[in-house]
Amino acid sequence: GAVVSQHPSWVICKSGTSVKIECRSLDFQATTMFWYRQFPKQSLMLMATSNEGSKATYEQGVEKDKFLINHASLTLSTLTVTSAHPEDSSFYICSARESGLGPTFHFGNGTRLTVT
Amino acid sequence: ELKVEQNPLFLSMQEGKNYTIYCNYSTTSDRLYWYRQDPGKSLESLFVLLSNGAVKQEGRLMASLDTKARLSTLHITAAVHDLSATYFCAVGPWKDSGYALNFGKGTSLLVTP
Numbered sequence: 001g002a003v004v005s006q007h008p009s010w011v012i013c014k015s016g017t018s019v020k021i022e023c024r025s026l027d028f029q030a031t032t033m034f035w036y037r038q039f040p041k042q043s044l045m046l047m048a049t050s051n052e053g054s055k056a057t058y059e060q061g062v063e064k065d066k067f068l069i070n071h072a073s074l075t076l077s078t079l080t081v082t083s084a085h086p087e088d089s090s091f092y093i094c095s096a097r098e099s100g101l102g103p104t105f106h107f108g109n110g111t112r113l114t115v116t
Numbered sequence: 117e118l119k120v121e122q123n124p125l126f127l128s129m130q131e132g133k134n135y136t137i138y139c140n141y142s143t144t145s146d147r148l149y150w151y152r153q154d155p156g157k158s159l160e161s162l163f164v165l166l167s168n169g170a171v172k173q174e175g176r177l178m179a180s181l182d183t184k185a186r187l188s189t190l191h192i193t194a195a196v197h198d199l200s201a202t203y204f205c206a207v208g209p210w211k212d213s214g215y216a217l218n219f220g221k222g223t224s225l226l227v228t229p
Binding site for chain 1: 151156157158204208214216217219220221222
């Protein structure tokens with residue numbers, strides 16, 4: 001079945017540094033991918049919609065200059081957390097939408113980001 | 117603003133019992149998704165409901181959709197400990213870029229002996 005690969009699974013970085021998270025669709029083409037953020041014991045909050053070959057669409061309240069999204073190909077989207085701060089520590093999950101009946105949304109395994 | 121409301125948010129139930137989780141949403145949508153999340157893990161797809169009156173069953177879980185009432189239910193039959201997890205419903209309204217998912221707050225289910 002369709003698989004979405006997300007890397008890294010976890011990352012610890014120092015405050016002020018940048019972190020890049022990759023999301024790949026392994027056996028299907030995903031023109032649209034999504035980035036979610038989840039705090040402990042809370043729901044998934046949609047941060048942005050990533051469209052191949054165009055600018056991402058950010059949800060209200062999400063800083064586009066802080067969370068840089070690039071969707072350079074039909075199988076890869078990246079999220080870069082720039083100048084990370086402790087409050088950016090969270091669980092980030094990507095999702096890729098597969099066209100067809102549904103459509104179907106496939107989720108990566110998530111990235112646990114800890115900023116010290 | 118789309119709202120997706122689940123209740124209950126926390127549920128502790130004994131093995132063997134039945135219970136229903138409810139998901140209400142505030143905008144027109146003809147498709148609804150249910151996911152399961154184990155602690156520290158990502159989401160596992162349970163059901164995709166694509167039309168009014170849709171009912172799907174997998175093992176001890178059964179999901180239904182009433183688009184007119186904007187309500188979906190996830191029914192648990194004869195619960196077992198392995199069902200302990202957090203369950204999310206999500207609605208996929210159409211956006212300019214196509215369907216996107218908005219999640220409820222989740223129902224944390226604990227099944228006890």
